[in-house]
Amino acid sequence: MFPTPIEKSPRSWQLTYQALLPIALIFWLAPLIAVAVFSIKPDVDFTQGNYWGVPSSFEGVANYGKVFLESDMPRYMLNSVFITVPTVIGAVALSCMAGFALGIYRFKGNLLIFFMFVAGNFVPFQILMVPVRDLTLDLGLYNTKTGLVLFHVAFQAGFCTLFMRNFIRQLPFPLIEAARVEGVAEWKIFWYVVLPLMKPAIAALSVLIFTFIWNDYFWAIVLTQGPDAQPVTAGITSFNSQFRAAYHLMSAGSIVAALPPVAMFFLMQKHFIAGLTLGAVK
Incomplete structure (x- = not known):
């Protein structure tokens, strides 16, 4: 086999x-x-x-x-930081809470809600281009970092919840039962019992989401334009003019743009591998 x-x-x-x-x-x-x-x-x-x-x-x-000195690349890099970091924090925080609720509590509609999170991962994101763009225009969030952050958090919530829910289901349930017997409040069980055990999964998921959002190009050009809100992946194309493409500068900008996710992976490599392999071997 x-x-x-x-x-x-x-x-x-x-x-x-x-x-x-x-x-x-x-x-x-x-x-x-x-x-x-x-x-x-x-x-x-x-x-x-x-x-x-x-x-x-x-x-x-x-x-x-x-x-670095004769272009808007530093500004684009800063935009990517202001977009990626809040997205990672928001998506991971929401998925931890949703995963806890779906993984620990037994209630009617639990599986239905979980399947709705999972089903969102199978929707081709290209078909959402027009409605999402119109929604950001109606809400006044078009060409803003806030609009891009809110969209990424919403779009990544399905995968993150799937990841966290399955991880929480593997945790020893007697720990939670023991805390309930001692009269510990549910939010304290989540904060002091479950969350510390989720650190490897949080680290692994943070690296994945950081890489996904930092390298996003499609939504960067759909929902933003210009150096005010565009991340670095879209900003690299600013080296092109109407009649000439500066390939040497685009290549240098691409190398610079690739360094943060690479550095993020190597800094979190130990926790990333631990999070992906935890529970694989009894």
């Missing part, structure tokens, strides 16, 4: 695996390597068609200097 671990495979297959793995890794990293190389090339290389050759000169310092 399950594939044989590579350690137990024949020696010939192990050698083949070890030989093919670096090649597959290079192909997988090829786009990122290309963007990194483009970011240190001068503008003249693109006008002369030197896309994949060795840079005629290394202009990494100049390109990244222009990105």
Whole structure:
């Protein structure tokens, strides 16, 4: 039923695996390597068609200097922070409370409400483009960071609640029963008993949602425009003009935009892996 671990495979297959793995890794990293190389090339290389050759000169310092000092990239980065951080806090907080209610309490309609959260994950987000945009216009939230935050919190609530509810269902229920016998209020049970046990799941979910929201491009261009509210993913396109595209600056901006989620993952790697694997082994 399950594939044989590579350690137990024949020696010939192990050698083949070890030989093919670096090649597959290079192909997988090829786009990122290309963007990194483009970011240190001068503008003249693109006008002369030197896309994949060795840079005629290394202009990494100049390109990244222009990105930070001669463009709105710092403002776009700050917008992404103001959009992503509140979204992560809001989505995780709501999902913790909803997951606690759906995972601990038994009431009529529990499964129906849970299925409604799950069903929202299967709705193609592209079909929501027009109604969501019209809603933000009616509420005066179009082209605002607040509107983007509220939409992301609402849209991520389904997946986050699914994640948290299933995690809470795996917690030892006798702990909650013991707290109730001692007369502890329900909100205190959630705050002092359940929430501390959810730290690995909160860390794992925070990393996932941070990555999802930071890398979002579709809703960034649908609900915002200009440097007042656009996040960095949409702001990178500002390096394009009507008759000319500054690919070297776009590449440098892309590398800069990719650093925060990468740093977030490595900082939270221990908790992230613990949250994903907790409960997998008895």
